[in-house]
Amino acid sequence: MRQDEEQGLAGDETRQERREQRKRRKREKMLQHGKSLFRVYKDAVLKRLRKKEDKMAKRHNEGAGNFYHHNPRVPTIVTAHAEGRDNAMAASWHASISMRPPLIGVSISPKRFTYQLILESGEFGINFLPAEKAELIAALGGSKGSEVDKFQKFGIKKVKPLKTSVPILEDAYAAYECKVIDHRTYGDHEWVVGEILVTHFDEGVFTDEEILDLERVAPSLYLGADFYVTAAKDSLRLLDRKAYGKG
Ligand SMILES: Cc1cc2nc3c(=O)[nH]c(=O)nc-3n(C[C@H](O)[C@H](O)[C@H](O)COP(=O)(O)O)c2cc1C
Numbered sequence: 001m002r003q004d005e006e007q008g009l010a011g012d013e014t015r016q017e018r019r020e021q022r023k024r025r026k027r028e029k030m031l032q033h034g035k036s037l038f039r040v041y042k043d044a045v046l047k048r049l050r051k052k053e054d055k056m057a058k059r060h061n062e063g064a065g066n067f068y069h070h071n072p073r074v075p076t077i078v079t080a081h082a083e084g085r086d087n088a089m090a091a092s093w094h095a096s097i098s099m100r101p102p103l104i105g106v107s108i109s110p111k112r113f114t115y116q117l118i119l120e121s122g123e124f125g126i127n128f129l130p131a132e133k134a135e136l137i138a139a140l141g142g143s144k145g146s147e148v149d150k151f152q153k154f155g156i157k158k159v160k161p162l163k164t165s166v167p168i169l170e171d172a173y174a175a176y177e178c179k180v181i182d183h184r185t186y187g188d189h190e191w192v193v194g195e196i197l198v199t200h201f202d203e204g205v206f207t208d209e210e211i212l213d214l215e216r217v218a219p220s221l222y223l224g225a226d227f228y229v230t231a232a233k234d235s236l237r238l239l240d241r242k243a244y245g246k247g
Contacts (some may be wrong), residue, residue: 016061037226068093069224075137078106079125079167080117086151086158086167089114090141091224093189094126102196104178107189113145115190118180124194125166127175131218131230136171138226162198173217174201 073092080087093107104126108115118124129137139154150156157170164177178194187190201210205217212219214233221229 002147016065020154027082037238041208041227066224072221072223072229075141075220075222075228076106077125077127077129077137077140077152077169077172078108078114078118079127079169080114080121080123081165082117082120085145086149087145088127088140088150088156088167088169089119089145090137097193104176105191105193105195107186107191109189110185114156115192117145118192119183121165122178122180123166124176124178124180124192125161125164125168126178126194126196128173129171129220130173131220131228133171133230134220137220137222137228141190154236159200160202164197168200171203172200173212173219174199 075090075092076094077088078091078094089112091106091108091109095105097103097105105124106124108118114124114187135158136154138148143150143153151158151167156167158167159170161168161177164179166177168175168177176196177198177200178196180192181189182193202217205213207213214231215237218230218233221231223229
């Protein structure tokens with residue numbers, strides 16, 4: 001019996017770490033050999049499909065692993081303005097919190113330049129970009145406002161905010177101006193809660209109920225790491241919750 005097997009859980013974690021390390025090394029090697037990231041992703045999916053037992057097997061890991069990759073998320077661009085500086089970063093860890101008053105929360109690492117600007121100004125903007133702007137999302141999530149003026153570098157156009165000084169992106173199909181009402185540290189991130197003071201949205205891409213019209217806009221979705229997708233318009237289903245709730 002190997003030492004790590006004797007150690008039970010600790011051994012499981014060591015094996016898990018080794019497995020992750022092997023996977024990372026393989027991925028790096030493949031990338032070095034010029035395979036595109038998409039190909040790497042496709043290969044990983046195909047490999048899993050070929051392993052029949054994997055299709056049905058449930059895996060149970062102690063700990064969380066990359067739990068934050070497990071569900072697709074709608075990435076947003078968080079904007080802020082302070083001391084004459086605009087900045088924008090990508091953020092996928094956000095949530096609606098309350099309808100009355102309208103509250104939204106976003107989890108931001110204190111390391112982000114945007115975080116400093118939000119704390120200084122007490123305001124932030126939330127901007128949703130269509131899938132065709134996924135490159136801009138990646139760019140804003142891959143650069144630091146402390147090093148570069150992202151608005152200038154990426155040629156980002158703004159519209160005038162109504163009640164705050166936060167930048168509102170012209171390309172956003174929906175954007176909100178928010179006033180910080182609370183912020184609290186949870187682990188390595190700060191949960192920043194804002195009251196939505198103003199909503200900006202492209203009338204033409206929403207139905208009367210303010211539901212996104214997939215015929216008019218393809219929302220960007222983020223799978224984690226560097227993978228982005230969108231929602232296929234022919235996947236839309238209308239399911240009456242009351243009818244279904246009756247069973
Ligand atoms: C799609 C995507 C989602 C991200 N989500 C978050 C997030 O929710 N919270 C966070 O703190 N950082 C997140 N990041 C990382 C920041 O966007 C990134 O660190 C950025 O460079 C910060 O910019 P800043 O230093 O100019 O504020 C995300 C990055 C990407 C690409």
